[in-house]
Amino acid sequence: MAAGEVSSLEDCLEEHLPPAVLQHVWRMLYGKDTRKLDLPKSALTASLEKDFQLKGFGFEAAIEQLRQPRVVRVGLIQNKILLPTDSPVSEQVAALQKRIADIVEVAAMCGVNIVCLQEAWTMPFAFCTREKLPWTEFAESAEDGQTTRFCQELARKYNLVIVSPILERDEFHGDTLWNTAVVISNSGKVLGKTRKNHIPRVGDFNESTYYMEGNTGHKVFQTQFGRIAVNICFGRHHPLNWLMYSINGAEIIFNPCATVGALSEPMWPIEARNAAIANHCFTCGINRVGTEHFKNEFTSADGQKAHHEFGHFYGSSYVAAPDGSRTPGLSRIEDGLLVAELDLNLCRQINDKWAFKMTGRYELYADELAEAVQPNFDPYIVTE
Numbered sequence: 001m002a003a004g005e006v007s008s009l010e011d012c013l014e015e016h017l018p019p020a021v022l023q024h025v026w027r028m029l030y031g032k033d034t035r036k037l038d039l040p041k042s043a044l045t046a047s048l049e050k051d052f053q054l055k056g057f058g059f060e061a062a063i064e065q066l067r068q069p070r071v072v073r074v075g076l077i078q079n080k081i082l083l084p085t086d087s088p089v090s091e092q093v094a095a096l097q098k099r100i101a102d103i104v105e106v107a108a109m110c111g112v113n114i115v116c117l118q119e120a121w122t123m124p125f126a127f128c129t130r131e132k133l134p135w136t137e138f139a140e141s142a143e144d145g146q147t148t149r150f151c152q153e154l155a156r157k158y159n160l161v162i163v164s165p166i167l168e169r170d171e172f173h174g175d176t177l178w179n180t181a182v183v184i185s186n187s188g189k190v191l192g193k194t195r196k197n198h199i200p201r202v203g204d205f206n207e208s209t210y211y212m213e214g215n216t217g218h219k220v221f222q223t224q225f226g227r228i229a230v231n232i233c234f235g236r237h238h239p240l241n242w243l244m245y246s247i248n249g250a251e252i253i254f255n256p257c258a259t260v261g262a263l264s265e266p267m268w269p270i271e272a273r274n275a276a277i278a279n280h281c282f283t284c285g286i287n288r289v290g291t292e293h294f295k296n297e298f299t300s301a302d303g304q305k306a307h308h309e310f311g312h313f314y315g316s317s318y319v320a321a322p323d324g325s326r327t328p329g330l331s332r333i334e335d336g337l338l339v340a341e342l343d344l345n346l347c348r349q350i351n352d353k354w355a356f357k358m359t360g361r362y363e364l365y366a367d368e369l370a371e372a373v374q375p376n377f378d379p380y381i382v383t384e
């Protein structure tokens, strides 16, 4: 176990609660039981050899008369960086690519159709430092950068869709940097890209020093395995961001993140799960793991001493379903692959049951928000 870090909430409960009680606690905390997937022995052996956690769970939907089940397997990958942050940029990227290639191979063995990697997966989360070099050197073209080409090869080889969140350099628009997820089809083609809409200005997340708020709206990508969208990290705090992906038809919304325990851990199990409930879709929260060390000290502008570390990235990646159930999380300290089998029919079944879309009264909010964003907005407060 990493110094001072608990491996997971699930491990703590299993260690300390009697089995008869545990069963009720799981139901109260995680809703309807998810089925444990029977993953191939070869995949389990490979995950042990390559030293990452492998877990698999399935969500059920009711059998319908007129629609076949729409079963898809997603793979969520969380990982530490591998080399010291002052190693040459190209070596850091190459080491991470090798690690991801190993984990994606196991995802393919488990029949995964769509893989999502963590936010800015090719690099340390160096935005705390506010230094430009060498971090901006990790930025690449979304269309034909070496990371996209690497993912294209994997996508073709294993016939799976890959969501690859990177730091993007847009050479055609003044070398602008963006925080972008590239969606690569199982055919190997780049289906498109979608940029992070909401940029944090909290704690050491000094990301606004590097890139701009995304300008790609709320795109949804039609893949062979269902309609997917990507709400990058800080966007998970914004219910309207999730809502717009859902309004555009997303059945699965991936939420690749980089976030640390002291800041956001109490929010983590709630936000993506609530979005799955509110929007009748599946959501997948992915967070990196480990503690990253930077050579030069930086301050948090809070009067405390300068330091070299951002804090602990607590992993805990999970999948939530529209009926409010969720998988257990991956470890808080280890690399991991979470495989989840989803029947996308569950989205419409829950929509028909709870009807949050039908009862949403969006026209009320459209009108009121249109007024609220005007410079001369007068808040509707009733006084005596």
Ligand SMILES: NC(=O)NCCC(=O)O
Pocket (backbone or CB within 6 Å): 119, 199, 200, 205, 232, 233, 234, 235, 257, 258, 259, 260, 263, 264
């Ligand atoms: N990467 C990122 O946007 N992190 C912000 C902190 C958080 O949302 O928990």
